[in-house]
Amino acid sequence: MLPNLKDTIAAIATPSGQGAVGIVRLSGPESLPIARKIFRPQRKEVVFESHKMIYGKIYDDMRLIDEVLVCYMAPPNSFTGEAVVEIFGHGGTFVMSQLLAVALKGGARLACPGEFSYRAVLYGKIDLTQAEAIADVIEAKNNQALSVAQNNLNGLFSKEVKALREKLVEMLAHMEAEIDFSTEEIEEETLSVRKQKLSEIVKRISDMLKAYQLGQRLYHGVTVVICGRPNVGKSSLLNAILKRDRAIVSDCPGTTRDTLEETIHYRGISVSFIDTAGIRETHSKLEQIGVSLAYEKLKYADLKLLVLDSSQSLTQEDLRLCEEMASPQTIFVQNKSDLNQHSLFQVALKPFSSIKRIPICALKREGIDTLLNMIYEQIIEKELETDTIFLMKERHRLGLEQAIQSLSACEKGMEAHLSMEFLTVDLKKAIESLETVVGRVTEEDIYDKIFSTFCIGK
Ligand SMILES: Nc1nc2c(ncn2[C@@H]2O[C@H](COP(=O)(O)OP(=O)(O)OP(=O)(O)O)[C@@H](O)[C@H]2O)c(=O)[nH]1
Ligand SMILES: [Mg+2]
Structure with missing residues (x-):
């Protein structure tokens, strides 16, 4: 539902919690009259001039609420384009809620979520994409x-x-x-x-x-799924990336049954790694569930790491996975580089020469930084070179x-x-x-689709 634009609205504009300064913001035709009602300037003779801070005190009738600075912004030169008053008080949660209560008592209505930004769009101060960006910046x-x-x-x-x-x-x-x-x-x-x-x-x-x-x-982060047949070292790779023993590692094929997800921040981007059950034909019901979960995760992966054991020749299962997953979104991770490479390993990989690959040793954490860099470049850097917005x-x-x-x-x-x-x-x-x-969508659309998801005060 559209909020009434004739009302003067008020809200706490700063985050909740303790801070040195907190701001209560008022916007609408009654902002200045309300400020006059509740605010007593230190120097009695001062008048409200646009964009000028005035020092004084806020009172609830006779009761002193806070020592504040008040700034009036005359229309149209304010965030919303309306008459705006900002009260800079002491930033405690209690004081702020008291200041807001006085403003509401003085005649303002509590702002709906995003209503300040909504008004700013309606009065042509910002456009829709800018309004959404406010939420995104926060x-x-x-x-x-x-x-x-x-x-x-x-x-x-x-x-x-x-x-x-x-x-x-x-x-x-x-x-x-x-x-x-x-x-x-x-x-x-x-x-x-x-x-x-x-x-x-x-x-x-x-x-x-x-x-x-x-x-x-960039905004939501990326998902990288680690997959491969059992025992190739998927969980060891996850642990090596996280630099801690997160997943159980053992030489028993079929150790991981569930999917394990952990997020790291790499060069400013959040990257979630998902370790999955080793993919193979199996009669174990639990393992089967694990394998189908792995496939489910692969569907939504931004990038796939197919782990292979380079100390062995590729098995039928490996080859099937290589074929299934051969795409620019896949990196072949040749694990166990500390062991002698099997003589047939590279030969078997020949048909997949277009797929990126990297040798690593998850056990000794060798090649992990190069792998992370490769992931970063694959997903982000190359595309960042474009000048697109x-x-x-x-x-x-x-x-x-x-x-x-x-x-x-x-x-x-x-x-x-x-x-x-x-x-x-x-x-x-x-x-x-x-x-x-x-822009130029209906007002109802604007409010329902965008602003109602904002928090109050924006
Ligand atoms: N030599 C050597 N052994 C490794 C390396 N990485 C893993 N391993 C061993 O390989 C075995 C299997 O490792 P895991 O990480 O459990 O393999 P996985 O792919 O998660 O196996 P599943 O969960 O059963 O699918 C363990 O004994 C690890 O110690 C490595 O780089 N070099
Ligand atoms: Mg595992």
Whole structure:
């Protein structure tokens, strides 16, 4: 449900807990009158000027609540674009809740989750992607995610989408003019120039979609599944990565039955490693469950480590797994490099020369850093070299994908020499899809889909 925008809202804007300073924020038409009611400046003659701190005390009738600094921000030069008052008090949980209570008693309503940011969007202070980025900056779990969120907050992403939208609007205007007037009067863009422009826009949007996946990985972290037949050293590898004995290791094939998941932070990215049961045909019910769990985890892996025992020749099971898993998302980990390599080991691997591989010794923790680096490069670094801006929301992806679909339909239509009326329908759809990414969605949509997930005070 949409909150009432006529209300003046208040909330504690700083995190709960002990802090040197805490802020209660008010936004709305009554902010200043409420501040006048509850705040007594030290120097009686001072007047509220925009963006100026005033020192004084907050009272609940006669009862002193806190010694504070108060800052008034006149519209439209505030975070929400409305009249905003921020009260900087002493940051204890109790004091803050008392300050908030006085503001509410003075006539404000407690803000709904995300309502400050929601108002900021409605009053044109920030756009949707920036509002979402606020939540992301606050929630960002690691450095990479933080810089991605900041990119969005700075509006880089929306600037790009808006620029693409402008180009399409311009093209649409030309095309509509051609429908309305006879073609001699209009300086006509040739069909090929127009096609060229469209395909450039499609290319740019597909780059952004690729970056979406990377953004997801940076933000949520990545999952790496360790798999292979029994006894090759999967659990030893997990332990070597974690530098502690997390998983049971034994020379008895079929030791690991369950999946074990542990997360490390590597160069600012959280990487979850999942150790799985050794994959083999088995009559043991428990082991069978373990094997199907392993396959389940493999489905959602960002990267797969297929562990092989290089001191032995590849078994039928190894070969089957190599074939099943041969893909750019797989690394062959040749374990037990401390033992003599079996003479047939490399020979058997010949058909898989395109797959990345690395020798390691999990037992002595040799080659682990190189492996981690390889994982990092595989998932992150290569793609980071692109200059694309990263997106983080499913909503962005959907909007961009729909835009591409409509643009492709438009391109096909051009090739088939369809009439301009048909082409403009697709173009309009594409423009609308881009608009769902940066704005112009219904207000109810905005509130329900985005802001209601924020915490109060943002
Ligand atoms: N020499 C040598 N032995 C290793 C190495 N890595 C693991 N092993 C041994 O190989 C045996 C199996 O190791 P695990 O880590 O339990 O193997 P696993 O793949 O998890 O086995 P399952 O859980 O049964 O599927 C143990 O005896 C380990 O000590 C290594 O690098 N060199
Ligand atoms: Mg194991």
